Amino acid sequence: MNDPLRTTTSPDPAWKDALPHLDEALERLPERDRNVVIMHFLQGMSHSEIASLIGKTAVAVQRQCHRSLDKLGRLLRNRGIAISGAALASGLACERIQAAPAVFTSAVTKAALLNPEPRHYHLSPRPY
Secondary structure: OOOOOOOOOOOOOHHHHHHHHHHHHHHHOOHHHHHHHHHHHHOOOOHHHHHHHHOOOHHHHHHHHHHHHHHHHHHHHHOOOOOOHHHHHHHHHHOOOOOOOHHHHHHHHHHHHHOOOOOOOOOOOOOO
């Protein structure tokens, strides 16, 4: 993927290999895992903020986030890309997303259509 809107500042060289497959792998995650990854890494929400939105404890959200990264890593390894959950976390944290990826747009649209109650799915970007 030669997307000029994405940076590849992750210190892990496997990140460059994973980046072209990231949107597809995110889309294949179960929705609840995908939403936690999007909210935490792509929107920069804290575990506590996510917990208050989805009705879990911050510790439970942190664990879910860790498990979701492991699942994402397995999906990428199935495509021949060897990357650890830690490298994924680092790469996602370094990503500068200026345009929403397809999976994010899909998640926002689905949340808006199926759950008009904003306290359940708050996927709008945080102001900086």
